[in-house]
Amino acid sequence: MDYRFDAIVIGSGVSGTSAAYALNEAGKKVAIIEEREWGGTCVLRGCDPKKVLAGAMEAHNFSERLRGKGIKQVAEIDWKDLQDFKRSFVEPVPESRLEGFQEAKIETFKGSAAFLDAHTVQVDADTLAAEDIIIATGARPSIPDIEGNEIFLTSDDFLDLETLPKRIAFVGGGYIAFEFAAIAHAAGSEVHLIHHNSRPLKGFDEDHVAMLVSSLKSDGVHFHFDTDVERLTRKESGILLSAANLTLEVDAVFATAGRKPNIERLNLEKAGIKTNRHGIIVNQSLEAIPHVLAVGDVAITPGLPLTPVDSFEADFAVSYILGKKQEIHYPAIPSVVFSSPKLAEIGLTAREAMQEKDGYHVNEIDMKNWYTYRRTNEYLSHAKIITEKGTEKNCWRVFYQ
Incomplete structure (x- = not known):
């Protein structure tokens, strides 16, 4: 019709x-x-x-x-x-x-x-x-174009798993990989996160990403950086991931390298x-x-x-x-990684602020001894606050808790 x-x-x-x-x-x-x-x-x-x-x-x-x-x-x-x-x-x-x-x-x-x-x-x-x-x-x-890529599961599959595999690999270093890795580890899986370079969560503050990686490592999550998975092979005992610098067997492997x-x-x-x-x-x-x-x-x-x-x-x-013809301008919008601990940011980055030292202060605060975090025994809580010199207006904040 x-x-x-x-x-x-x-x-x-x-x-x-x-x-x-x-x-x-x-x-x-x-x-x-x-x-x-x-x-x-x-x-x-x-x-x-x-x-x-x-x-x-x-x-x-x-x-x-x-x-x-x-x-x-x-x-x-x-x-x-x-x-x-x-x-x-x-x-x-x-x-x-x-x-x-x-x-x-x-x-x-x-x-x-x-x-x-x-x-x-x-x-x-x-x-x-x-x-x-x-x-x-x-x-x-997005599914990586490698040999055996039909074996990959996706975020859709993870969110609907009937049973949680004992050994899981996440291929990718974005927020989905970090969130699922933290969830699966807390639920009892052996977790591996594999990323093709040494800079995961590239949109977030580099220091805070390093803190998050260190925290998850201490909890037991395994990280494999600078690793390009070249092939997946299904075997009786599991799924074999092959790379130039890694051979790993897991029960499920998820493509978390973007969309x-x-x-x-x-x-x-x-x-x-x-x-x-x-x-x-x-x-x-x-x-x-x-x-x-x-x-x-x-x-x-x-x-x-x-x-x-x-x-x-x-x-x-x-x-x-409806008739309001104009160009779009985006406000500062927070972005959060729901891992454990969480990672969040909004606005001007510390890297950008450091390139304009005459215009901004970059203030780092260790907050783990604040009452808010001590009462729940948080072992890591850190912030970077960027302020504009002269006005002391907050321009950007990264909270890690």
Whole structure:
């Protein structure tokens, strides 16, 4: 069938859902398209289920720090019970999200969207046309191109494991690898984190990353830096990882070396939309071409791949469609690694501040003896605070606790 709308949103994650509701509330006739479950990555396969698992990790580590200080034994994680608890958050989402769209009179289409031209997309046998289109299809785990890469599991698989493998390897050095490594170790697995160079979590303060690595090492997580995995081989006793400087056998290996944009099935060339391996190329107003905007992880923007950034870009795109024509400017947005301890940052980096010594102070604070951290027996809590000389205005902070 042929349909006509004021606006089409492709993708029902955080940014797509936010945009669809906002356009609908502004009086637009809106359609939203989703090829997987309604709800998108964050609530189904990302930050929300991850934080449920991380909550159990925090409880385990909290009780471990207080053992002998009022707590007699360390809390033990029951992986099956934890997964059941996680599913209580995740499983209701698709039906609830669909019901919400239907109640708001937002038309829903399930299937892969493919552009026919700049204003028209096809979803199975249906053809949808609109003046404005927002692409919010997000990203998915990237799989390294090595021999035996079909053996790799992904973050989606980790978050839905029925049983936790005894020996786990995470290939990659980003925040997903560090978070999952901390969770799996707290739950009782032998954990290995393998990274191709010596600088994991490259977007974060180098000193604090070194502290986090040292802390996880002391807890028992194994790190293998400057290691390129060349081959995976399935054997009766497990999975063999082979590199020039490492041979390691584990029970499961996860690709945690980044994500790739969901653009392949969109037929973007039919609309004249340009892309590269990082996603859809957009201008300073998030336009890929006139009247087609891309937001969230599928778009190449200065914004970090974070849920608040997705929402911010969605709000901007809606305002742009509704007539507020301007360029997007990003505020300082915090970024957090939910490992143990946590690592967080916002704003100007210490490296940047040190390059402008006449303009900034870089103040380092060891906070482990502060009451806030002593009462929970934190063994590591550190901050860097950057202040502007003259005004003493805080420009950037890194908290590690």
